[in-house]
Amino acid sequence: METVNQLLDSIKDVGRDAMRGGYSRAAYSTPELELRHWFIEQAQQRGLDVETDRNGIIWAWWGKPQDGALVTGSHLDSVPGGGAFDGPLGIASALAAVDILKTRGLDSKNTGPHRSLAITVFPEEEGSRFGVACLGSRLLTGAIAVDKALNLRDVDGNTFADVARGNRLDPRRVGRDPEAIARIGDFVELHVEQGKGLGHGGPAIAVGSSILGHGRWKLSVSGQGNHAGTTLMADRADPMVAAAQIVVAVRDTAARQPDARATVGRLTPVPGGTNVIASRVDLWLDARHPDDAVTAQLISAIYGVAREIAASEGCAVTLTEESYSGTVHFDPGLSRRIGELLPGAPVLATGAGHDAGVLAGHVPSAMLFVRNPSGISHSPEEYVADEDTAAGAIALADVLEGLL
Ligand code: GLV
Ligand code: MN
Ligand code: MN
Ligand code: MN
Numbered sequence: 001m002e003t004v005n006q007l008l009d010s011i012k013d014v015g016r017d018a019m020r021g022g023y024s025r026a027a028y029s030t031p032e033l034e035l036r037h038w039f040i041e042q043a044q045q046r047g048l049d050v051e052t053d054r055n056g057i058i059w060a061w062w063g064k065p066q067d068g069a070l071v072t073g074s075h076l077d078s079v080p081g082g083g084a085f086d087g088p089l090g091i092a093s094a095l096a097a098v099d100i101l102k103t104r105g106l107d108s109k110n111t112g113p114h115r116s117l118a119i120t121v122f123p124e125e126e127g128s129r130f131g132v133a134c135l136g137s138r139l140l141t142g143a144i145a146v147d148k149a150l151n152l153r154d155v156d157g158n159t160f161a162d163v164a165r166g167n168r169l170d171p172r173r174v175g176r177d178p179e180a181i182a183r184i185g186d187f188v189e190l191h192v193e194q195g196k197g198l199g200h201g202g203p204a205i206a207v208g209s210s211i212l213g214h215g216r217w218k219l220s221v222s223g224q225g226n227h228a229g230t231t232l233m234a235d236r237a238d239p240m241v242a243a244a245q246i247v248v249a250v251r252d253t254a255a256r257q258p259d260a261r262a263t264v265g266r267l268t269p270v271p272g273g274t275n276v277i278a279s280r281v282d283l284w285l286d287a288r289h290p291d292d293a294v295t296a297q298l299i300s301a302i303y304g305v306a307r308e309i310a311a312s313e314g315c316a317v318t319l320t321e322e323s324y325s326g327t328v329h330f331d332p333g334l335s336r337r338i339g340e341l342l343p344g345a346p347v348l349a350t351g352a353g354h355d356a357g358v359l360a361g362h363v364p365s366a367m368l369f370v371r372n373p374s375g376i377s378h379s380p381e382e383y384v385a386d387e388d389t390a391a392g393a394i395a396l397a398d399v400l401e402g403l404l
Helices: 004-009 030-045 088-103 135-141 146-151 160-166 178-182 239-255 292-312 332-341 355-359 386-403
Strands: 049-052 058-062 069-075 117-122 184-192 205-211 213-222 261-270 280-289 316-325 347-350 365-370
Touching: 004 088, 004 386, 030 049, 030 058, 030 088, 030 117, 069 088, 069 355, 069 386, 088 117, 088 184, 088 386, 135 146, 135 178, 135 355, 146 160, 178 184, 184 332, 184 355, 184 386, 205 332, 205 355, 205 386, 213 239, 213 292, 239 261, 239 280, 239 292, 280 292, 292 316, 332 365, 332 386, 347 365, 355 365, 365 386
Parallel strands: 069 117, 069 184, 184 365, 205 347
Antiparallel strands: 049 058, 058 117, 205 365, 213 280, 213 316, 261 280
16 A cells, blocks of 8 residues: 555656756656556556557556446656656556555455456657647547657657557557447546646645647748858848747737637757757747637637748748647536535636546546646646645545446
8 A cells, every 4th residue: 555645756766857857758758668667567566457558558457357447547758847746646646546445445356346447547648759749548539640640750750650669569550449448438537736726725626627628839930041150130031030029929919818828838940050040940839728719710810920920030931730629528427426426626627638638528537636736837846745645546536436
């Protein structure tokens, strides 16, 4: 029997990022593989039967694999320089919840849960390596075309097909998996809360209601690559100067739209030399809004301003959609039952994407959020107090027990 803190403590050195701070655990990188291995060992120590499906999703079964099982899970990959909780909290809480359920007398080897329970680990939830968030659950549900997925590339130029092959997955078998989907009767993901929805003093656990529609776009600004010393200021077509103005325009355009969020968190100048005027700058735009039509308008407004800015700098710009997920409302019936099992838990919407959101279009899905008092996430400063991780495991155990 281990607490969530003990479990998280046992992985606290895996994937630490000395340069950025926090953790960098990209999908199928050495640290993420180490965490997957850690999870498999932890599951086996608890007598769970582990299998990895054709999309790289790990399933740890308490009871026989069966259709309509109760499934809980999250992810072990992180954003670059992420916190300790986004993803691993859901996995550690699931393991701790199994321990708690055993102390309550549920034991698959004797009486058995009424239906089987599985813990799942989804690869590439953050999209930090191949650019598409929730790649594992999108592949499972067919929410991404297999060809598109196989051809995604990481920053080193490796395709997802190469990386899949290197991790004993068969690229010809990657993609929609109706048999695996049929195994999920209900899906519950516990996650660190990533906004300021749960403050000090109040309840530590909330039930999720919805996820903002969100997507990723790439803006490529091209200009004239040239010499930083010999090119007169008047003679330049510098895409970095256009990109800087586009970043500000993204902020300003979103700020005028209530409830919108738009971010440029990554920008790559090509070729990227201190004494080189770039020939191209790629910017990645993350935009979110509860109304899909408003997001579409926002993107088209941003693209319009970006074209004007690029033209004024003698540059050109293109926009490509990389992924989009519409607004998701979690299953009302499942969420109501969870609310009954956690009396007094507030109901919260979230601006963050999750595998539970992708699954929600296919199976009843719901989420639990654990208090993160500052709301800071995707940062080394993400924080959950020890007593709240413990409360999260108990809440998850209560919910699983009630749903089994
Ligand atoms: C993933 O955490 C996202 O919402 O970007
Ligand atoms: Mn995240
Ligand atoms: Mn997450
Ligand atoms: Mn997420």
